[in-house]
Amino acid sequence: MTAYIARRLLLLIPTALGIVVLTFGLLLLIPGDPAAVLLGENSTPESIARLRQSLGLDDPWYIRLWDYFRALLTGDMGTSIFQGQPVTEIVFGRLGATFELAIVSLILSVIIGMTLGVLAAMKQGSLIDSAAMLFAQLGISMPIYWLGLLLMLAFAVILGWLPAIGRGEPLPEAIAAALSGRPQVLMDSLSHLVLPALALAANTAAIISRLVRTSMLEVLREDFVRTAYAKGLRRPRVVIRHALRNALLPVISVIGLRFGALLGGAVLVESIFAWPGLGQLTITAISQRDLPLIQGIILTFAIIYALVNLVVDLLYAAVDPRVRLG
């Protein structure tokens, strides 16, 4: 097991290198000059040329790539052209917010998706089944962006129950505050988190509910389930203890895949709900052609994605004893 984890972690290095080369190449290809964006409407060709030189943009691409690699080895992802701060600092400053949003969304989507899927499978063909699958259809087809605005309109503008935008205290701090007798801090954090997390969760919840329904239907027809009933076990116990555990497998593997989609969806959700995470930063960085920052964000996303998939594979082995890692 340890050897397996070590090997997977080592594999991260070539993956990261590949990603750096790929994004570097893409950024070379897209038109648009950060120096010109930086200098804005009053720039002149001379001032742009001068700035390009001082930013090192005039060096040949292989020198820039080499410099980038060398710095990367020391954990230095360069300096943002626009903010003038180290990319590492900017990215890590934002990572927590995105992580919080993505993880809470993931938890929400698992809860919603599994509940709907299990209910739909148990009452196959009933009204509950149709309603759950209608929700799934909507969740899959509705653009996150639109859903976000709709949720905001309903719960913040019309009902006024939840704040429309922003973030409260980071969740770990808020929980600590609640434990030390200030529950309102946690409530505030949660109230900010609900809408963006729901908007982000809908799509994954929908996919999970359909998966769970299908695999539950299959499992419920298996011999061991019939045996369980024959033993005289009651229905809820059969469903939760015996069927659900087996139906969970596809869900776990989909979580790993969906985590990437959640990070991607966060880009949109964050800019709607003014959630100060990496997603929002990505959009700004691209629109400004802040090359080191774009590079740093993509690299971070990729590493997180790889790590999450590693965790998912380990989980998979834990849930299904037939799977052996190595």
Place this chain on the structure above:
Amino acid sequence: MKTFLLTLGTVAALALMPMQPAMAQSNDTLVVGVDVDAGTLDPRLARDTTAYRANDLIYSGLVHLTPNLEAVPDLAESWESPDPTTFIFKLRDGLTFSDGSPLTADDVVFTYETMTDPDFNSPIRSLYSPITKIEKMDDRTVKFSLSEPYAPLLSYLDIGIVPKKLVEGGRDIAAEPVGAGPMKFAEWKRGSEIVLEANPGFWGGEPTMKKVTLKLIPDNSARAQAFEAGDLNVIQSPLSPQDINRLAADDRFGNVIIPGLAVTYLNFNAGDPLLADPKMRQAFAMLVDQETIVNDIYQGADAIANAAILPSSWAYSADIKQPAFDVEGAKAKFAELGWTDSNGDGILDKDGAPLTVTIATHSEDPNRIQAVEYIQAIFTQAGIDAKTQLSDWPSFSTGYVLKGEHQIALLGWVNIVDPDRLLFSQLTTGGGRNWGGYSNPQVDELLQTGRSSLDTADRIAAYQAAATTIAEEVPYYIISYQGYQMFYDKDLPVKVEATPRGNLRGLIGLKSD
């Protein structure tokens, strides 16, 4: 199963329970929605509206521009111009920065010297290019020497004065600014908000509002909704036309809807062989239906333009006319120039080549995309093989228009505090922003007169004559004057005074001097 459902139900109920949202702002706090995060809060390097707005509160300049764009004393209590190339500014007595340190002529000299240093890479350096020397005469007196008379200078001297000692001592004012404005910097959560507090040491007295928060919400519609939900006290342009109409009809909110300082225009590339002849540009311009673009696409948030001078400017004239929308007239003009549909395929041609043209804009603004598509439709009706090209702003601007690779491009100019700012470097021969390569010696001379004459009547005559020629020769076709909109919570404890630049000093309750 039952417990599972019960737990789920509780979680759902908790999630949806009306929590007391943390939006109840105290009465002396102003929360303003902004569309972009500031890049830097160093006024010499600022380049986005959020930075301009924050800096206008954190810093003070020699002068301050009123809503009518008139320069009035700010840090300078008075100034004189003994000759057309010299300006002498006298600072107020006892000025201090928000950290308590004194503000003197040294700080003024330092601010302008760094800003005009090419290696400092200030994005606004070119505005100050006629300045040859900035000297301290005594602690409260500064002298600006110019290479030539430069009338717009005063409108550009509102840039914030930075503290020399602190900056030279290594303080990063881009991240932790210190100025002498009515508010002082408190906190900047990047990607989220900038918080300012009242500056009791401001020369004009402490403002009524004790706290100003600029909250970042990039999406226009989300920002409008957050305002309606009560999370924000103020929002302003850019807003979607649909949101503007809805908010304007809501009597909970006060609104200011005035002409802004920006234009939306078509940039005709005079260097393109097809468009080199002014008559060709005129014919294309006659196919631009301003009325539909302004009233239907922009839903009346902007106004139809008639010339390359803003209606709010002292130089404006309603008598200048650009080519009017006239499809038949345009066809006749094309025919006159030899473009007819000789092979009956529905597309005009000349010497066997079809009349093909590309109209481009950037993909961030849906209204601009719609305008370009609409223009394309009319071009097509008139027998032109019209193509559109859309790409994101950096590709469109620096990768395309700035290189002069466009034929017709739809874009805008902002911050036109003086007619010079829209015309001089854009339309004089060899001007830094003359991407279409337009050249007319007569226009060059008029625009030079406009910037160097210190007599307003002469300037007006020069700009009107130049704008008349520009309207005839169409290197620029000004589609609309962009409107500026601001919506505010009616319960604000201050008298609201808006400025077309979107600055916020009129919202913080400054004591009038």
